[in-house]
Amino acid sequence: MQKENNGTSIEFLGGNNEYRIGANSIMIEHTEKGKEVKRIILDIGALFPPDWVHYDAAIPDMAKYFENPYSEVEKPIDGLFITHCHEDHIGALVYLAAAKYKLPNEYSSGFTRDFILSQMQKNNIPTEFIPNSVAIRQGNTVNITDNFKISPFNVSHSTAGALGFHVLTTENGKNLFGGVFSGDYHLGKVPFGEGFDKEAYKEFISDKFVSHIFVDSTSATMSADNVVTFDQAVENTVREVKKHPEKQVFSAVIARSVQNLAIDLKAAKETGRTVLIDGKGLRQTFNILQSRVRGNDPKLLEIFGIEDGKNFDFNDFVYKADNVESADVYKYLEKYSPSERYMIISGAFAEDKEGRKSSLVLMSEQNKVSYDGNGKVKGKGLSGHPIFTVDSNTLFMLRQRPIESINGDKHRAMVNRLLALGPVVVLNGDTPDTKYQRTGHANKSETEEFIKLTIENCANSKDLLSGKQKVHIVAIHGDVEQLKANEENFKNEQTETMLCMNSDKITVTPEGCEKISGKSFDEQKWICVEASSSTGFGYNDIFVFDLCDKNFVKIDNLYTVVNVNVKAGRRAVKENIYQINKALDKAYELEEQGISASNIEIRRQIRGGKKGHMVESYSYSEIKNLRDNKSKSKNKGKFNRQGGKGRGGR
Numbered sequence: 086m087q088k089e090n091n092g093t094s095i096e097f098l099g100g101n102n103e104y105r106i107g108a109n110s111i112m113i114e115h116t117e118k119g120k121e122v123k124r125i126i127l128d129i130g131a132l133f134p135p136d137w138v139h140y141d142a143a144i145p146d147m148a149k150y151f152e153n154p155y156s157e158v159e160k161p162i163d164g165l166f167i168t169h170c171h172e173d174h175i176g177a178l179v180y181l182a183a184a185k186y187k188l189p190n191e192y193s194s195g196f197t198r199d200f201i202l203s204q205m206q207k208n209n210i211p212t213e214f215i216p217n218s219v220a221i222r223q224g225n226t227v228n229i230t231d232n233f234k235i236s237p238f239n240v241s242h243s244t245a246g247a248l249g250f251h252v253l254t255t256e257n258g259k260n261l262f263g264g265v266f267s268g269d270y271h272l273g274k275v276p277f278g279e280g281f282d283k284e285a286y287k288e289f290i291s292d293k294f295v296s297h298i299f300v301d302s303t304s305a306t307m308s309a310d311n312v313v314t315f316d317q318a319v320e321n322t323v324r325e326v327k328k329h330p331e332k333q334v335f336s337a338v339i340a341r342s343v344q345n346l347a348i349d350l351k352a353a354k355e356t357g358r359t360v361l362i363d364g365k366g367l368r369q370t371f372n373i374l375q376s377r378v379r380g381n382d383p384k385l386l387e388i389f390g391i392e393d394g395k396n397f398d399f400n401d402f403v404y405k406a407d408n409v410e411s412a413d414v415y416k417y418l419e420k421y422s423p424s425e426r427y428m429i430i431s432g433a434f435a436e437d438k439e440g441r442k443s444s445l446v447l448m449s450e451q452n453k454v455s456y457d458g459n460g461k462v463k464g465k466g467l468s469g470h471p472i473f474t475v476d477s478n479t480l481f482m483l484r485q486r487p488i489e490s491i492n493g494d495k496h497r498a499m500v501n502r503l504l505a506l507g508p509v510v511v512l513n514g515d516t517p518d519t520k521y522q523r524t525g526h527a528n529k530s531e532t533e534e535f536i537k538l539t540i541e542n543c544a545n546s547k548d549l550l551s552g553k554q555k556v557h558i559v560a561i562h563g564d565v566e567q568l569k570a571n572e573e574n575f576k577n578e579q580t581e582t583m584l585c586m587n588s589d590k591i592t593v594t595p596e597g598c599e600k601i602s603g604k605s606f607d608e609q610k611w612i613c614v615e616a617s618s619s620t621g622f623g624y625n626d627i628f629v630f631d632l633c634d635k636n637f638v639k640i641d642n643l644y645t646v647v648n649v650n651v652k653a654g655r656r657a658v659k660e661n662i663y664q665i666n667k668a669l670d671k672a673y674e675l676e677e678q679g680i681s682a683s684n685i686e687i688r689r690q691i692r693g694g695k696k697g698h699m700v701e702s703y704s705y706s707e708i709k710n711l712r713d714n715k716s717k718s719k720n721k722g723k724f725n726r727q728g729g730k731g732r733g734g735r
């Protein structure tokens with residue numbers, strides 16, 4: 086029998102990977118003698134596998150933590166704490182929910198919570214598997230028990246609503262582990278949301294015991310003079326746009342990096358242009374942002390130079406589509422001439438399934454500047470419009486710095502194809518005046534400042550400064566080189582640094598703190614997910630879950646979901662029957678490919694009915710039996726009834 090661990094242990098489930106960044110996730114377990122074991126997970130991200138792998142995402146195999154209809158839970162989790170809405174921090178949530186894992190309470194900022202809920206709906210997750218979300222803010226403390234407490238604090242990042250966490254555990258009423266988790270952070274100014282505030286942080290940390298600091302290491306190797314502030318980024322963007330007053334402007338951004346949207350909004354306002362926001366993911370983020378921004382937010386009034394008595398309003402700079410669901414690009418193009426256009430689009434890295442295979446996509450497929458493979462631009466929106474062209478009268482601002490190992494090649498291919506069409510293409514440069522974007526991560530000197538602020542202002546600062554206690558610095562969120570850089574950076578008299586990789590554990594007991602090496606990289610397993618669209622009717626119509634080895638090579642098929650999106654209403658009947666048959670054909674096809682029928686589930690999403698969005702699940706084996714036996718049983722009728730009669734379900 087396994088020996089009961091006493092004290093607190095911190096285990097790296099993902100994020101500190103041998104190679105490729107992503108899938109950030111840390112599990113913290115606390116056991117006090119005679120009391121129940123309690124566990125939380127900080128962040129639960131996905132990782133983008135390399136180009137040659139056909140999976141869309143990989144998540145660490147964390148099945149033992151959550152209840153599922155097919156397996157027993159080994160180590161139940163008492164709460165999920167999410168730092169921010171980037172895919173490498175929340176990405177696993179949707180996939181675990183799609184695979185019917187019951188997730189515990191999820192705690193995050195309001196912005197992050199809204200984003201997670203929107204992701205769940207976008208991916209047709211049945212309501213019963215959407216975790217209960219609790220919005221928290223600096224000043225709140227979540228007590229898992231009286232000896233295990235989590236308190237969030239505001240940090241700045243490229244998205245809004247980013248949090249860091251302080252985690253406290255005690256034993257016999259005495260402080261045991263006081264962990265500061267920076268999350269993805271920097272210390273600069275951010276336009277949207279709270280962001281890091283030095284004085285507020287000092288106050289926050291003043292009553293917190295600190296034994297460990299876990300710091301974001303993504304920009305550990307970047308020098309401080311390479312960082313551009315928000316104001317400089319705006320200034321550089323405005324200068325570039327003013328150089329080409331007659332040209333239409335495109336700015337490609339990462340959909341969830343909303344702080345960068347503000348750079349474009351301000352640049353558009355200063356150059357008298359009107360913004361079009363296009364791309365599904367970008368509009369999703371923008372709509373959430375818009376719903377949360379207060380018009381009288383003094384910070385926004387100042388940033389956007391809005392006169393006294395007036396409110397901040399996105400509609401002053403952004404084209405408001407008649408239909409909130411779409412960007413309504415046709416009307417925008419008709420209304421505004423090239424010199425008045427400022428189009429912010431997603432797909433900055435040509436991230437697209439087809440692009441992955443053929444490298445023929447300029448921007449994302451959802452977006453409006455995709456390529457047809459014959460040298461012509463085509464797309465669902467802009468490019469299909471008779472008066473739209475990408476030519477020498479176009480300025481492309483490609484502000485996003487690609488990550489060489491993830492999208493370096495695709496990005497280069499995209500830039501070359503763009504250049505061939507004749508526009509001016511501006512890349513994020515190496516000198517301060519050609520920088521258009523602030524990185525979302527702290528560099529070495531900011532990290533130094535953050536650690537110093539923490540040590541000098543925490544509740545036990547006297548003990549740390551006198552050398553009576555040492556604080557442990559643990560680098561997180563980086564590749565091996567970045568983690569090692571931060572480990573080197575912060576070795577001094579007051580600190581002890583620790584280098585941990587996935588599956589390693591830190592244990593803290595009254596006797597001290599030690600690192601326990603976990604499974605080797607070769608033994609680690611990933612759950613890989615393929616989320617593809619078969620019917621072209623909605624989002625992610627098929628989810629395939631495979632258990633994979635370290636090279637993302639399939640070991641076992643775990644689960645497959647075939648989604649059918651149908652519309653309620655009489656007129657949709659024919660189309661619905663067609664979609665359902667298509668889904669059944671797809672399920673047959675998957676079975677022929679060797680996926681066991683019992684691992685295939687068919688879900689029907691019904692949209693637009695009186696009851697709103699509904700999801701129903703069916704076992705494919707059952708439907709298949711019915712179809713094979715040409716039975717007219719009750720169940721088969723049930724599957725067809727709603728589509729057939731176009732009525733809302735009972």
Ligand SMILES: [Zn+2]
Nearest residue numbers: 169171242269
């Ligand atoms: Zn991030």
Ligand SMILES: [Zn+2]
Nearest residue numbers: 171173174269
């Ligand atoms: Zn991240």
